[in-house]
Amino acid sequence: MPDSTISNSPLPGLYIVATPIGNLGDISARAASVLARADLIAAEDTRVTAKLLSHLGLRVPMTPYHDHSDERTRAALVAQMADKVVVLVSDAGTPLISDPGYKLVRDARAAGRLVITLPGPCAAIAAITLSGLPSDRFLFAGFLPSKAKARADTIAEFAGLRASLVFYESGPRLGASLAALAGGLGNRDAAVAREITKLYEECVTGPLAELAARYAEATPKGEIVIVVAPPADGVAEEADDATIDTALRAALAEQPVAKAAKEVAKRFGRDRHDLYARALTLKGGE
Known part of the structure; x- marks a missing residue:
């Protein structure tokens, strides 16, 4: 099957397009080409996507598609995919990765629409590469719950996995989440990556307890990813x-x-x- 996404006339359907997580220069030529030829862009936040389109010199119709979008909204988008190129984007990175979208993909497939993904930036994957922690097996767990008991219960579910763990987090919650991870997983090696691809990108590594102390009072800015190493083989975890x-x-x-x-x-x-x-x-x- 020819690659319709780089031709002058992409086939009608749904195109899942990864966008930059910070540096706008990370948009791929293929992604820019599909955005330019889209009939409609379904965006998590049209104001955010408008900045990317302005950077590319594009004017393309947009419609909101986010966590609160209902079945009727999805049905309308799927109907347009019959004869139009509909592009799905999130605010940053790869759609569906801790972002809305899987229901739209599911419904598009059920309706027999063409579904194509254009891979690109993803904060979780970028953080793993920065961390220096084992990357042969990992679990992406999104955001931890905000309430202490739910957060501890969730961490306990992951504790026995022989894999690196990857979480998204916000600055104000970072210290509490690191402390909860240290309490539930033991003092494993970890990394806190933030502002990936941006001017102030940093990746701080160390034992979980040390990182929890570092960020207990200092609230960092920007998008944050926590990567936690798997448990050491043959070593029992310490816990109260x-x-x-x-x-x-x-x-x-x-x-x-x-x-x-x-x-x-x-x-x-x-x-x-x-x-x-x-x-x-x-x-x-x-």
């Missing part, structure tokens, strides 16, 4: 009783008491019988 209870609750939500106690005991180097008794208490208190 509150962290153990959080891990047990998360395990009990998915497994019987005995299996949950065994899993958490192995992970933290604790006595299985003690944790079995603790798990029974937690289970009984629910």
Whole structure:
């Protein structure tokens, strides 16, 4: 099949276009070509996308498409894909990566529309390359919950994974999130990358506890990505009783008491019988 995205007349359908995460020079020639030939751009925030279009010298009709867009909005866009080139963009980076869009792609496919992706910048991938942490296996987890208990429960779900963990975060929440990660995962190596591709790009590395202390009071600006190393092989993680209870609750939500106690005991180097008794208490208190 010929590549319709670099011809003068792209075929009608949905084009998922990655845009710069900071430096506008990172827009690809292919992405710029499709934007120039689009009949309509579905943008997370039309004001943000307007700046990119101005940089490229383009004037293309836009319509909002974001987390609050309803089924009727999606249906209207899918209908236009029958004979028009509809481009989906987020404010920055690759659409659908912690951004709205998967429902639009799903509905377009269900309607038999052409769906093409134009890969490009992604903050999560860029941060992994900057971090110097293992990149052969990783999990992208988006934003952690804002409430302390939900955040701790979420972290506990990831604790046993033998993979690097990647989170998006904002400046005001960074210190609390790093402290929660240190408490739930142990003092693993980590990296905080921010302002990627921009003038003040930086990537600060170190143990989670050290990073949590660094950002406890200092609130950095810009878009932030946290990368956390996987647990060390054969080394039990250190944790206080509150962290153990959080891990047990998360395990009990998915497994019987005995299996949950065994899993958490192995992970933290604790006595299985003690944790079995603790798990029974937690289970009984629910």
